Amino acid sequence: MAVTKQEILEVLTRIKTSDGANLIARDLVRALDVDGGAVKFVIEAASADEAQSLTQSRDEAEAAVKAMPGVQSVSAVLTAHGPAAKKAAPPDLKIGRHPTPQAGPTKPSGVARILAVGSGKGGVGKSTVSSNLAVALAKQGRRVGLLDADIYGPSQPRMMGVSKRPASPDGKTIIPLQAHGVTMMSIGLMVDPDKAVIWRGPMLMGALQQMLGQVEWGELDVLIVDLPPGTGDVQLTLCQKSDLTGAIVVSTPQDVAMLDAKKALNMFEQLGTPVLGLIENMSTFICPNCDHETQLFGHGGVEAEAKKLDLPFLGALPLDIDVRLAGDNGTPIALGDGPMAQAYANIAKRLVDGGMA
Numbered sequence: 511m512a513v514t515k516q517e518i519l520e521v522l523t524r525i526k527t528s529d530g531a532n533l534i535a536r537d538l539v540r541a542l543d544v545d546g547g548a549v550k551f552v553i554e555a556a557s558a559d560e561a562q563s564l565t566q567s568r569d570e571a572e573a574a575v576k577a578m579p580g581v582q583s584v585s586a587v588l589t590a591h592g593p594a595a596k597k598a599a600p601p602d603l604k605i606g607r608h609p610t611p612q613a614g615p616t617k618p619s620g621v622a623r624i625l626a627v628g629s630g631k632g633g634v635g636k637s638t639v640s641s642n643l644a645v646a647l648a649k650q651g652r653r654v655g656l657l658d659a660d661i662y663g664p665s666q667p668r669m670m671g672v673s674k675r676p677a678s679p680d681g682k683t684i685i686p687l688q689a690h691g692v693t694m695m696s697i698g699l700m701v702d703p704d705k706a707v708i709w710r711g712p713m714l715m716g717a718l719q720q721m722l723g724q725v726e727w728g729e730l731d732v733l734i735v736d737l738p739p740g741t742g743d744v745q746l747t748l749c750q751k752s753d754l755t756g757a758i759v760v761s762t763p764q765d766v767a768m769l770d771a772k773k774a775l776n777m778f779e780q781l782g783t784p785v786l787g788l789i790e791n792m793s794t795f796i797c798p799n800c801d802h803e804t805q806l807f808g809h810g811g812v813e814a815e816a817k818k819l820d821l822p823f824l825g826a827l828p829l830d831i832d833v834r835l836a837g838d839n840g841t842p843i844a845l846g847d848g849p850m851a852q853a854y855a856n857i858a859k860r861l862v863d864g865g866m867a
Contacts (some may be wrong), residue, residue: 515542516846518549521578523671525571528563534569535840537690538564547582549575550862554589555601561590566756589722615753618722621655623867625786628778630770632663632739635791636760638837639827640736641669642844646851646858647732647867648691649844654688655733656694657721659744661714662707664698666736671840675699676725682726690845695725700811711743732867741777749781755866756786758824763790763811771812775819786866787822788812789857792829798845808841822864825857 519542523534533539533553540552555561565588572586617624627643631638637660644656658666667673671688676699677685686695697717701707709717727733732755740742748754757778761771773790778785790812791792795804806829816823828849836843844854861867 512546513544513549513578514625515544516848517578518542518544518551518575519841519845521574522571524837525567525574527567529674531671531673532840533567533766534845535689536788537688547580548585549581549583550585550587552587552589556590558590561588564588565748583700609682615751616723617753618725618727618733621727622730622732623732624735624752624754625732625861625867626735626737626745626757626783627760627762628737628745628757628774630741630772630774631738631743631767634739634760634762634767634771635827635847636739637665637669637736639760639789639791640734641837642733642833642842642854643858643861644692644694645690645842645844646854647734647861649855650858652731652858652862652867653729654692655727655730656692657725657733657735658696659700659718659721659735659743660738661697661709661717662738664696666696667698667703668840669837669842670694672699682724684721686725686727689840690842693727693730695721714743715747715751718744719751722752726737738826741773745777746781749778749783754783756784758789759785760789760791761812762792762807763805763809764807767807768811768815772815775821785821786864787824788816789824791801793826795829798831822860824860825853827853 519534522539523532525533529537538553538555540554542551548757553564555564555637568588572584575581576584627636627640641656642656648654656666658664670692672687672689672694674687676695684695686693687699697707735748738780759771759774761767775785792807794809795806813823833843833850843850
């Protein structure tokens with residue numbers, strides 16, 4: 511049986527780079543081609559210096575793919591698309607300072623739209639939806655940024671497979687990281703991942719302002735902001751101080767979750783932020799062994815609420831163990847071609863077709 515591109519990508523996620531990430535998480539693999547038993551791909555580094563550091567990773571990748579059943583030959587080319595990079599100084603920004611005054615709602619230069627992804631409570635999969643939606647939009651040709659604004663519980667570095675500390679060449683601006691075609695930034699990349707962030711509201715607001723205004727986002731069609739759960743300081747700051755295109759609310763279908771989701775909807779309404787749609791996560795569960803479908807948290811509650819409130823229903827996402835495994839491995843499920851990837855692609859297409867992303 512011929513090897514598939516997805517199988518090769520899964521093998522390449524196990525090939526580590528010098529910073530402890532992997533080739534796929536670093537978004538270094540280009541032009542993957544499978545022709546029968548012949549496999550070709552390019553590992554593209556940002557500079558000649560980085561390319562030199564990836565030599566061992568290239569050799570390991572070539573050997574690992576060649577060992578796969580059905581593979582007869584492998585060609586892994588290592589290239590660099592820029593000159594030798596100057597070493598960037600580590601950030602000396604004081605993250606979590608008090609907010610600075612500003613005249614009114616703003617958005618980063620070059621960013622066309624800002625979409626906030628929120629939820630009324632934790633545990634409904636909001637961050638998983640945010641990362642996969644960002645990847646799904648990038649696969650459809652959009653220039654996408656992902657800002658992890660969940661200050662107390664940042665999870666996007668793990669879900670997107672990045673751990674490198676962002677650089678700050680001048681001590682004033684922050685250079686975001688790239689993963690899976692997405693430009694991303696998280697407070698989790700700037701603080702010790704093993705230590706709790708113990709900040710009062712003003713420091714939270716200051717950190718959010720810094721990550722919006724001092725990060726070099728570049729030209730983006732859409733910046734997705736993964737909000738913390740609830741209706742607190744971060745949500746208030748983002749809605750009042752940023753030129754938001756709108757918000758997407760994620761909930762599981764059961765009544766208890768919808769009670770909290772309605773509070774988030776009410777918050778956005780009070781703050782004058784348009785709600786672009788609702789997403790029902792963990793909508794149903796299909797047993798991988800017997801294909802029996804079980805509605806663990808009920809089904810259809812979010813869609814019914816969307817109809818009641820006359821809001822768009824963007825889609826339902828099943829509960830799937832592969833989504834969890836992919837997120838833990840830093841390779842969002844939306845990168846693939848399976849049913850879950852298609853579910854996220856459908857939601858992304860609705861946003862693009864509706865002019866929201």
